[in-house]
Amino acid sequence: MARKKQYNEVEVLEKAMNLFWKNGYKTTSMQMLEQEMGINKFSIYSSFGNKHSLFLESLKQYKSRVNTVLKKFKNGTNGIDDIKTFFYDSVRSNFKKENEKGCFLTNTYNEFCETEDELVKEQMDTFMNSLKEIIIEKLQMDSNKSKETVLKQANYLLLAKHGLAAAARVNTNEEIEDYIEMTFKNL
Amino acid sequence: MARKKQYNEVEVLEKAMNLFWKNGYKTTSMQMLEQEMGINKFSIYSSFGNKHSLFLESLKQYKSRVNTVLKKFKNGTNGIDDIKTFFYDSVRSNFKKENEKGCFLTNTYNEFCETEDELVKEQMDTFMNSLKEIIIEKLQMDSNKSKETVLKQANYLLLAKHGLAAAARVNTNEEIEDYIEMTFKNL
DNA sequence: TTTATTTCTAAACGATTGTTTAGTTATTGG
DNA sequence: CCAATAACTAAACAATCGTTTAGAAATAAA
Numbered sequence: 007m008a009r010k011k012q013y014n015e016v017e018v019l020e021k022a023m024n025l026f027w028k029n030g031y032k033t034t035s036m037q038m039l040e041q042e043m044g045i046n047k048f049s050i051y052s053s054f055g056n057k058h059s060l061f062l063e064s065l066k067q068y069k070s071r072v073n074t075v076l077k078k079f080k081n082g083t084n085g086i087d088d089i090k091t092f093f094y095d096s097v098r099s100n101f102k103k104e105n106e107k108g109c110f111l112t113n114t115y116n117e118f119c120e121t122e123d124e125l126v127k128e129q130m131d132t133f134m135n136s137l138k139e140i141i142i143e144k145l146q147m148d149s150n151k152s153k154e155t156v157l158k159q160a161n162y163l164l165l166a167k168h169g170l171a172a173a174a175r176v177n178t179n180e181e182i183e184d185y186i187e188m189t190f191k192n193l
Numbered sequence: 194m195a196r197k198k199q200y201n202e203v204e205v206l207e208k209a210m211n212l213f214w215k216n217g218y219k220t221t222s223m224q225m226l227e228q229e230m231g232i233n234k235f236s237i238y239s240s241f242g243n244k245h246s247l248f249l250e251s252l253k254q255y256k257s258r259v260n261t262v263l264k265k266f267k268n269g270t271n272g273i274d275d276i277k278t279f280f281y282d283s284v285r286s287n288f289k290k291e292n293e294k295g296c297f298l299t300n301t302y303n304e305f306c307e308t309e310d311e312l313v314k315e316q317m318d319t320f321m322n323s324l325k326e327i328i329i330e331k332l333q334m335d336s337n338k339s340k341e342t343v344l345k346q347a348n349y350l351l352l353a354k355h356g357l358a359a360a361a362r363v364n365t366n367e368e369i370e371d372y373i374e375m376t377f378k379n380l
Numbered sequence: 381t382t383t384a385t386t387t388c389t390a391a392a393c394g395a396t397t398g399t400t401t402a403g404t405t406a407t408t409g410g
Numbered sequence: 411c412c413a414a415t416a417a418c419t420a421a422a423c424a425a426t427c428g429t430t431t432a433g434a435a436a437t438a439a440a
Contacts, residue, residue, distance in 0.1 A: 008386035009436045028307055032219045036428055046389065047429080057428060107307075112359075116303055119362050120215055120294075161368045162375040168363075169356015172299075175306050176355075181348045188349040192378045195416030196406045223398055233419065234399080244398060 015053050018043040022054075023064035027110040030117050031061050058125075065129045068110045072133075080140050085147035086193055089163060093186050096167070097174050109171035116172065138164055159193060202240050205230040209241075210251035214297040217304050218248050245312075252316045255297045259320075267327050272334035276350060277377050283354070284361050284369055296358035303359065325351055346380055 025034050025042045036057060040047055054060040075095050082088035096109065107113070111133055118126045141163050145156045166189050174182055212221050212229045223244060227234055241247040262282045269275030283296065294300070298320055305313045328350050332343045353376050361369055 008384075008438060009388075010438090011387070030304075035426080037426085046387090048388070048390090048431090051429070052387080113303075115363065116300075116359060117217075158371050159375075161364075162372050165360045165364055165368055165372045166353075166356065168360045169353065172303060172359035173352045173355045176302065177348075177352055181352055184345050185349050185352045188346070188379075192375050195408060195414075196418075197408090198417070199406095222396080224396085233417090235401090235418070235420090238399070239417080 011049075013043075013045050013049065018045055018050075018053070019060075019063055019067055022060055023067050023110070024107075026061055026064045027068070027107045027113065030113060032117070062125060062129065065110070065114065065126070069129070069133060072111070076136070076140070080143075082144075083147075085144050086190065089141060089144050090186065090190050093167065093170065093189070097170065097182055097186075106175050108175035112168060112171035113175075115168075134164070137167070162192075163189075198236075200230075200232050200236065205232055205237075205240070206247075206250055206254055209247055210254050210297070211294075213248055213251045214255070214294045214300065217300060219304070249312060249316065252297070252301065252313070256316070256320060259298070263323070263327070267330075269331075270334075272331050273377065273380055276328060276331050277373065280354065280357065280373050280376070284357065284373075293362050295362035299355060299358035300362075302355075321351070324354070350376075350380075 021043045022039055025039060029038075036047055036050070039050060039057075039060070043050065050060065054063055075092070078095070079088060079092040082091065084091075111130060114126060115130050118130075138160060142156060142160045145151060145159055151159070170182070170185065170189075173185070177185075208230045209226055212226060216225075223234055223237070226237060226244075226247070230237065237247065241250055262279070265282070266275060266279040269278065271278075298317060301313060302317050305317075325347060329343060329347045332338060332346055338346070357369070357372065357376075360372070364372075
């Protein structure tokens, strides 16, 4: 028995996510969010609480999107080749778009690694850990590898993935492709 | 015929650099700088102009420090081994310290890559270009490599260096060591 | 149509941002 | 010792930050 919301909460969250993704947390102001989301500050606060919780929601939204890629990754049966495909899939979204924003999670990791924001760090860690698990799983498919080698290579690939995500913002598609190919030559 | 400065400009600049290095530009406030540098806002402004120019000075200070490592790198005669040594030297400072701040230039690159701050970008580009030049030079010492291979490997190493710097903030010394060894396995 | 309830607009909130200014303190040269 | 000059302290500046609030507009049920 009252007025209806004139916006879709998922749609405006998606827009907020893209803005945080591009500019980071600190640089993105409520004024910018207002403009990008197309709704009033009041509406933002009534739907998402405050800036920080809106950021956390954006992170979760991103993770649920990434989860699709992660599931495909997990379900593969080709060992190292699956990891390579995952690397390509991770930067694939950037290949199409005009503006490369890298990986939202990695960007956030870099922005928050000196802070004491436990909520954000928690979001990061759960993702990194599940990623590491899958990579180890894939590497273990090759029965020739010792346990030590598996762990060493997993660390290598995790760090390479982190670096790739960071570098994907400023490098060309060709450079990125070369990098991935070279990375897997070493295994 | 007047009062003397009660602080050393190079010393306080070094302290400002460390704060920017750790927290980035946006997160570091004048209040934080006041406290860290141990001098009043007035003194900061009279010595360095404003926050932005203080940041640029901090970048230059960092670059001049890195230049020592870069010169050693350039003067080597061992080709790829020199590059590897340079990679180790680049993260060496982190090995000792309690708090890993990564590479100030890479951190800045990541923070500013979506902005239009030409002065900061200029500082970044000159460094990246000179780095790429040296890497190509080193790779060319191996006369077996084709021109194409050299360029491809140079791009690979530059991206790996970028990624390493980004990851060095959140990874352990062991992981970093493993990563570098793996990176140079098949060049 | 009226009334209750919710969403909207827009202005204002206190706190913090980077920056400036007025006034005090200290040091140097005469 | 005195006067001139530079560096200090501390308060205030306007602008912007994230956040809240009061009142108008709109919609559903009676």
